[in-house]
Amino acid sequence: MDLSKKILFAGDPHGNFKPLIAAVHQHKPKAVVLLGDYDLESPLETSLQEIVELTEIWWIAGNHDFETPDKHHNLFHSTLAHKGLHLKVADIAGIRIAGLGGIFLGRVWYPPQTPKWANKQQYIDAQRPHIRGGEMPLKYQCAIWHDEFHALAQLKADILVTHEAPGSHKHGFSVIGDLASAMGVKHIFHGHLHENYAKVIKHSIQVYGVANAAVADLAGNTISV
């Protein structure tokens, strides 16, 4: 087996899972990691039913996955919900992969600005009592929270997958490179910006952007099927 195909990374499907499904049939990876923005009209396992028994499926969420209660439910209450990598490190086919889903939001934290809230509890406590008891609005659930980001930085990993881009992209955030460096990460794969590219950032960290509905292998090569 071609070792670079042992894990594949899927850029924002936005409802189109065909390239990922075809790549799994062709390359039979041990695992796939999805980089967010699914726009799910049915539960994730239904969209991926052709491959769900063929490979391990891991994921992080993108901003689109918080757009409506249905899209959110189809991801976070799917049978693959426990395969979410956000703020975690998992051993995936022998490689430690860390995940950071969501996006930076001005109303929560937009680096390099100071965070608006230290953590979710501080935000909740500042709300009116009738709101405090309910679920945090999806818009806020979608955000990257300063304290959680720094807790992730305490962990160690080989690869970091993010929805947002690091400073390698003009719309990226250099704090993601700092996070990767703190974690000992050597490779970052990200989605969101719909662009395939490879770039090296500070600390010799290799970044791969994966375009919408594109699939990349561990060496950052775009898989064509």
Ligand SMILES: [Zn+2]
């Ligand atoms: Zn996105």
